[in-house]
Amino acid sequence: xxxxxxxxxxxxxxxxxxxxxxxxxxxxxxxxxxxxxxxxxxxxxxxxxxxxxxxxxxxxxxxxxxxxxxxxxxxxxxxxxxxxxxxxxxxxxxxxxxxxxxxxxxxxxxxxxxxxxxxxxxxxxxxxxxxxxxxxxxxxxxxxxxxxxxxxxxxxxxxxxxxxxxxxxxxxxxxxxxxxxxxxxxxxxxxxxxxxxxxxxxxxxxxxxxxxxxxxxx
Amino acid sequence: xxxxxxxxxxxxxxxxxxxxxxxxxxxxxxxxxxxxxxxxxxxxxxxxxxxxxxxxxxxxxxxxxxxxxxxxxxxxxxxxxxxxxxxxxxxxxxxxxxxxxxxxxxxxxxxxxxxxxxxxxxxxxxxxxxxxxxxxxxxxxxxxxxxxxxxxxxxxxxxxxxxxxxxxxxxxxxxxxxxxxxxxxxxxxxxxxxxxxxxxxxxxxxxxxxxxxxxxxx
Numbered sequence: 001x002x003x004x005x006x007x008x009x010x011x012x013x014x015x016x017x018x019x020x021x022x023x024x025x026x027x028x029x030x031x032x033x034x035x036x037x038x039x040x041x042x043x044x045x046x047x048x049x050x051x052x053x054x055x056x057x058x059x060x061x062x063x064x065x066x067x068x069x070x071x072x073x074x075x076x077x078x079x080x081x082x083x084x085x086x087x088x089x090x091x092x093x094x095x096x097x098x099x100x101x102x103x104x105x106x107x108x109x110x111x112x113x114x115x116x117x118x119x120x121x122x123x124x125x126x127x128x129x130x131x132x133x134x135x136x137x138x139x140x141x142x143x144x145x146x147x148x149x150x151x152x153x154x155x156x157x158x159x160x161x162x163x164x165x166x167x168x169x170x171x172x173x174x175x176x177x178x179x180x181x182x183x184x185x186x187x188x189x190x191x192x193x194x195x196x197x198x199x200x201x202x203x204x205x206x207x208x209x210x211x212x213x214x215x216x217x218x
Numbered sequence: 219x220x221x222x223x224x225x226x227x228x229x230x231x232x233x234x235x236x237x238x239x240x241x242x243x244x245x246x247x248x249x250x251x252x253x254x255x256x257x258x259x260x261x262x263x264x265x266x267x268x269x270x271x272x273x274x275x276x277x278x279x280x281x282x283x284x285x286x287x288x289x290x291x292x293x294x295x296x297x298x299x300x301x302x303x304x305x306x307x308x309x310x311x312x313x314x315x316x317x318x319x320x321x322x323x324x325x326x327x328x329x330x331x332x333x334x335x336x337x338x339x340x341x342x343x344x345x346x347x348x349x350x351x352x353x354x355x356x357x358x359x360x361x362x363x364x365x366x367x368x369x370x371x372x373x374x375x376x377x378x379x380x381x382x383x384x385x386x387x388x389x390x391x392x393x394x395x396x397x398x399x400x401x402x403x404x405x406x407x408x409x410x411x412x413x414x415x416x417x418x419x420x421x422x423x424x425x426x427x428x429x430x431x432x433x434x435x436x
Contacts, residue, residue: 006425015417019396042398042409078417079424086416097315103396103413148419172419178237178321180260188422190415191260195321197408198304199233199296201366201390204406206297207224 006054011078013051016041018074019107024067033064083108085144087170089161090152091116091124091131094176098152099126111150113140117157134164141168151175162189224272229296231269234259236292237325242285251282301326303362305388307379308370309334309342309349312394316370317344329368331358335375352382359386369393380407 006014020040024032034045034052041048052059055073059065075081088099088111098104099114114126117134124131132140149170151161158177165173165183172188175181178196183189224232238258242250252266259266270277273291277283293299306317306329316322317332332344335352342349350358367388369379376395383391383401390406393399396414401407 006421011418011421011425012414015414015421016411018417019411019414040398077424078421079427080417080420084416084420093315093318097311098412100311101412104416107413107417109413109416147423148416150416172423174415174419180258186426188419188426190419192410192412192415193234193237194316194319194410195325195327196230196233196237197392197410198302198322198327198366198368199236199298199325200229201392201406201408202298202302203229203233203296205365205390206295207229208404208406209297 010051010054013041013043013047014054014074014078016043017048017051018071018078018080021067021071021074022107025071029067031064032067032070034059036064080108083110084148085146086111087137087141087144087146087149087165088114088152089116089134089137089149089165091118091121091126092152092154095150095152096126098150098176099129109148112144112146113137115140134161137164138168141170146170148172148174151177151181153177155179228269228272231259231261231265232272232292232296234261235266235269236289236296236298239285239289239292240325243289247285249282250285250288252277254282298326301328302366303364304329305355305359305362305364305367305383306332306370307334307352307355307367307383309336309339309344310370310372313368313370314344316368316394317347330362330364331355333358352379355382356386359388364388366390366392369395369399371395373397 017037020037034048038045038048055077058069086109088095091114095114099111104111113132114129115132115134115137116122121131122133149165151158151173153161155177158175158179159181162173162181162183166187173183174190174192176192176194178193180191181189235255238255252263256263256266273295276287304327306313309332313332317329322329329347331350332347333350333352333355334340339349340351367383369376369391371379373395376393376397377399380391380399380401384405391401392408392410394410394412396411398409399407
């Protein structure tokens with residue numbers, strides 16, 4: 001870190017760079033160029049070099065970056081050099097899928113407890129975990145002190161869950177409920193709105209078709 | 219549409235504006251201010267007004283926008299005035315959760331077929347659909363002519379699935395496989411990388427803690 005404030009879009013891209021490196025390491029690749037990183041994440045090489053300059057001066061011009069060192073530096077900058085403990089709230093179909101999703105664990109995000117308020121679900125197993133009653137979340141966090149929580153409950157319940165997470169003192173939240181939640185400003189919230197993703201796709205195609213029609217192109 | 223090219227971040231926000239209006243309509247609210255929209259989506263009012271200016275001149279200063287009219291205009295601009303037909307590829311735990319996710323249908327995205335290459339899954343029911351063999355995708359699209367496809371297969375299989383979707387002539391793809399896919403430039407692709415979302419959260423908290431330590435704030 002060279003002391004400059006890292007802009008939000010750069011953080012997004014740094015996360016992508018970090019995640020693309022593990023497959024390279026696993027294939028025994030020692031050095032990677034900015035061009036290769038750019039191709040792997042669908043960006044351009046000058047942008048990759050500019051973004052990585054936030055890590056300080058390293059990498060060899062004409063050769064590239066040492067993969068292991070780059071990964072270590074990125075992980076350190078992003079607070080990902082140690083495993084992150086994660087609570088999951090909501091054991092419905094989306095929550096269950098997230099709990100079973102192998103990608104989290106592989107990248108060091110360990111879902112260490114899952115909570116629901118449905119008596120029919122509490123006590124049942126979900127993968128290697130047993131679903132706990134939501135009332136156990138605050139005591140569980142006193143013990144586990146997790147880094148983040150994932151909300152996978154219906155939109156109508158998401159603010160109540162967020163309030164509970166605030167009360168528990170959990171510093172960051174990823175929510176899959178498609179509605180904004182209000183939390184104190186020192187907390188970080190990331191909303192993943194699946195329907196929005198499809199709406200954006202539709203809009204892009206529609207605007208391009210409109211432009212093509214206007215210009216007479218096919 | 220006033221003929222200006224709509225920037226990508228504006229498209230993202232327009233999608234959020236569109237999605238926040240339905241609950242208002244359902245509650246019988248007829249008029250909405252830019253301040254209310256801003257609050258609902260976690261943005262600020264001047265940005266909402268600027269973004270909505272892409273729809274042309276409408277709305278009454280000091281009163282706001284007619285909710286139904288705003289929704290119609292946004293849907294028209296985004297190509298969402300009619301239902302979108304969607305294929306889902308991958309009937310694993312994430313694919314199954316996406317298939318059951320009610321939010322898509324509510325907003326006019328109709329998952330009308332689901333495909334997998336696992337003989338143990340093909341023929342089984344997933345909600346109201348029967349899982350079809352992936353070899354049936356191209357003929358199914360000749361009949362259904364879907365607007366988009368969702369990829370929910372392991373990263374290692376995502377490019378092969380993307381190639382099949384290209385061959386089928388499906389114009390846009392939302393992929394949950396955390397690896398970039400290569401498709402012809404006229405196609406639209408949206409990658410939802412769940413692990414990246416958690417990495418970005420971690421980075422934000424970590425950089426803020428770092429800044430707080432440097433500045434001596436608590």
